[in-house]
Amino acid sequence: MAKRTDYPISSDAPRLRVGSRLGKYRLNRRIGQGGFADVYAATDTLLSTKVALKIPNSRWVTPELIDEFRREVKLTIELDHPNILPIRDARFIEGHFVIVSPLAKRTLNDRLAKRMRFELGFELMSQLLEAVSYAHSMGVIHCDIKPENILLFDDDWLRLADFGIAKVAQQTINGSGTGTLGYMPPEQAMGKPSTRSDVFSLGLIAYRLFSSKWPEYPFDWPFPGAATIRKRVHPDLIGIIRKSVAVKPRDRYADAGKMASEWEKSRMKAIRHVLRKRKSS
Numbered sequence: 001m002a003k004r005t006d007y008p009i010s011s012d013a014p015r016l017r018v019g020s021r022l023g024k025y026r027l028n029r030r031i032g033q034g035g036f037a038d039v040y041a042a043t044d045t046l047l048s049t050k051v052a053l054k055i056p057n058s059r060w061v062t063p064e065l066i067d068e069f070r071r072e073v074k075l076t077i078e079l080d081h082p083n084i085l086p087i088r089d090a091r092f093i094e095g096h097f098v099i100v101s102p103l104a105k106r107t108l109n110d111r112l113a114k115r116m117r118f119e120l121g122f123e124l125m126s127q128l129l130e131a132v133s134y135a136h137s138m139g140v141i142h143c144d145i146k147p148e149n150i151l152l153f154d155d156d157w158l159r160l161a162d163f164g165i166a167k168v169a170q171q172t173i174n175g176s177g178t179g180t181l182g183y184m185p186p187e188q189a190m191g192k193p194s195t196r197s198d199v200f201s202l203g204l205i206a207y208r209l210f211s212s213k214w215p216e217y218p219f220d221w222p223f224p225g226a227a228t229i230r231k232r233v234h235p236d237l238i239g240i241i242r243k244s245v246a247v248k249p250r251d252r253y254a255d256a257g258k259m260a261s262e263w264e265k266s267r268m269k270a271i272r273h274v275l276r277k278r279k280s281s
Contacts, residue, residue: 014094016040016055023093025053025100032148041103051088054099061097069097076163079138083131085151085161101161104151111152112208118232118274120156121209122267125202127158129263132202132256135163136195143193145201146183147208185219187249195255202256203244210237219247234273236266 014020016038018027025042028050032039037056044051056065073090080086089100108124128150135142142163149162185200187193208214210233213225221242229238240262246252253259 016096021045022053022096022098025051025093025098027053050103052101052103054101055096058096066097069099072163073099075140079135079140079163081131081134082157083127083159084135084163085159102153102159104153104159106152107148108150108152108158108205109147112147115212116209118210119271122270124150124152124156124158125206125209126260126263126267128160128205129202129256129260131158131160132198133260136198136255136257141193141195142198142201143188144183145198145205147205150205185249186217186247194249196249196252198256199244199252199254199259200246200249202259203241203252206241207245210241215245219245221245232274232277234266234270237263237270240266 016022016027018029018040020027022042024044024046026045027040027042029041030038031041031052037054040053040055042051042053043049069090073087076084076087085101085104087099087101089098091098128145132142132145140163142160144162145160149160151159151161153159183201183204184193185197188197188200204215207223207225207229211223211225211229213223213228215223223245229241240259244252244259253262
């Protein structure tokens with residue numbers, strides 16, 4: 001097969017340093033680092049706006065990867081929803097492939113380091129369910145829903161990131177299944193993801209929000225922290241979470257839309273339950 005030459009891949013691309021410029025962007029600080037890509041908080045010096053730059057390691061950047069990225073970027077652009085992080089740009093700048101998106105205040109993973117009120121946890125989960133419900137209605141499975149991919153903006157506005165981008169990264173590094181170990185159900189680890197797989201990841205996050213514990217494989221119920229969640233959470237809500245993390249896919253909600261509907265039905269009971277608990281304590 002002839003070597004592709006239509007992409008400006010360069011092994012001589014300048015090394016990225018905080019404080020330096022990359023095209024019109026000034027790199028302010030590195031906010032994420034992984035085997036596949038680094039993420040920088042940056043300033044668009046022409047528009048005077050803050051942005052996030054995701055820049056894959058040059059050793060992974062091949063013409064085939066860029067083709068796949070472009071397909072996934074197109075997919076993300078078509079997901080027009082307030083709780084899904086948009087991609088502003090994706091192109092080569094000075095020999096680096098750069099994906100540009102709005103800059104969040106922090107990730108949900110960062111926020112989980114501090115105690116969270118039940119009402120906020122419930123509302124964040126509602127927003128996350130809205131994002132994934134919309135994606136599922138458009139025929140899109142995320143495949144890597146985890147706290148690091150859930151971004152928080154002002155006024156606790158949540159946006160889910162890395163639709164498709166995380167999938168390309170995992171395929172590139174692992175050469176096999178997609179997703180992050182510990183956040184996905186068994187069938188996805190075997191390369192058979194579905195909308196029910198996203199539901200499983202959503203259930204794990206909901207459990208973490210209300211129990212402060214992260215369930216681990218083999219995901220046998222009751223999970224660690226069960227006593228805490230029973231004291232804090234209405235039984236109807238626990239039932240929703242338990243159904244979403246069933247080991248067998250057919251025992252879960254068919255998609256995030258079904259889970260979101262049940263979640264919203266439980267809202268008043270769940271919040272009243274917490275308020276009564278506070279009054280009696």
